[in-house]
Amino acid sequence: MKLLRAVTALSTLACATSFRFNGVSRLPTRYVNNVTTRTISTTSLNMFNLFSSPPENKIVYSNLPYPGDEMGVAALAGEVPSTSSKDPNLKIATFAGGCFWGLELAYQRHPGVLRTAVGYCGGSILEPTYGPVCSGSTGHTEAVQVYYNSDECDYNTLLDLFFERVDPTTVNGQGNDRGTQYRTGVYCHTDEQLESAKTRFKIEAENFKRPIASECMKADVFWPAEKYHQQYLEKGGRMGAPQSAEKGSKDTIRCYG
Numbered sequence: 001m002k003l004l005r006a007v008t009a010l011s012t013l014a015c016a017t018s019f020r021f022n023g024v025s026r027l028p029t030r031y032v033n034n035v036t037t038r039t040i041s042t043t044s045l046n047m048f049n050l051f052s053s054p055p056e057n058k059i060v061y062s063n064l065p066y067p068g069d070e071m072g073v074a075a076l077a078g079e080v081p082s083t084s085s086k087d088p089n090l091k092i093a094t095f096a097g098g099c100f101w102g103l104e105l106a107y108q109r110h111p112g113v114l115r116t117a118v119g120y121c122g123g124s125i126l127e128p129t130y131g132p133v134c135s136g137s138t139g140h141t142e143a144v145q146v147y148y149n150s151d152e153c154d155y156n157t158l159l160d161l162f163f164e165r166v167d168p169t170t171v172n173g174q175g176n177d178r179g180t181q182y183r184t185g186v187y188c189h190t191d192e193q194l195e196s197a198k199t200r201f202k203i204e205a206e207n208f209k210r211p212i213a214s215e216c217m218k219a220d221v222f223w224p225a226e227k228y229h230q231q232y233l234e235k236g237g238r239m240g241a242p243q244s245a246e247k248g249s250k251d252t253i254r255c256y257g
Contacts, residue, residue: 058127059226067147068117068224075223076127082189090114090147093158094121094187094219097166098174100142102255105233106165107146108245112153116146116231119224121187122215128223136179143187145222155193159200162186168204168214175255185215194218 061072070085084090097103100118107113120128123140133140148158166174166184173182186201188194194217201216224230234245237256244251 057129059129059224061224064117064224064227065230067115067145068119068227068230071117071119071145071222071224075221078221080189080219080221084115084147087147089149091150091155092145092147092189093155093193094143094145094189094222095158095162096121096141096143096183096185096187096215097162098142098177098182098184099255100144100225100229101232101237102253103165104144104231105243105245105253106161107144107158108231108234109247109249110146110148110153110158110161111247112150112157113146113148116144117224118142118144118229118232119222121220121222122185123223130226130229133181134179136181139180140223141181141183141185142225143185143222145224155196156200159186159197163200163204166214168201168212169208169210171213183215184213185217187215187217187219189219 059072061076062069064072066086067084074081074085082092084092095103095107104116104118107116119142120133120138120140121143123133123138125132125138128138128140132138133142146158148155168184170184172178172180174184186197188197197216201212201214205212231245233243233253233255236242237254239254241254243254
């Protein structure tokens with residue numbers, strides 16, 4: 001009984017350190033000089049570690065290829081930048097469309113997108129790894145972050161691609177993938193992106209009988225995924241058959257390789 005009371009007290013404390021959006025626990029965020037800074041609590045992380053299997057090895061973000069390395073630096077600092085720190089001419093956008101492998105390849109092919117990385121956003125623990133995220137217990141969704149040259153492609157064309165690839169009426173999933181870790185969304189790094197996205201969502205809502213389920217909101221901290229996930233399909237995927245990442249390629253994307 002004493003143990004039960006202790007667990008209940010810890011659970012209550014964990015719930016008090018975060019808030020929920022569409023059923024997903026989120027940590028509070030504050031915005032400073034166009035860079036989002038997230039106030040981080042470790043209570044939910046400790047609760048996760050208490051009741052889960054041992055965590056996977058931490059991702060060494062410095063070992064990731066650019067831009068994953070600088071994304072990791074930003075995440076550890078609790079920041080959500082709107083441009084690349086290495087090349088400020090490159091703007092950043094984030095999208096979630098089910099399994100991140102296929103969506104990343106689609107954006108790799110998009111003219112004006114110069115860099116991409118896959119990762120996890122919108123969750124309630126620090127430094128998430130693939131196993132816990134896939135279990136659906138961390139609150140993160142698989143996402144793709146793109147670095148694009150706005151002189152070569154407009155943000156609205158990135159939205160075009162999102163809606164070409166995603167059924168925005170599906171709740172918590174795409175295709176055969178189901179779970180909160182596969183929920184879809186457009187996560188905006190600037191007020192201008194958010195305004196464009198909201199306008200587009202209103203237009204798209206007229207094209208469907210069912211309500212839009214995809215999230216549309218300010219971007220949260222983006223944690224880059226493990227190195228082997230980066231450009232996964234271009235490198236061969238599960239079947240060892242590389243898929244073209246050439247700009248403008250119309251080859252069918254085999255989402256699992």
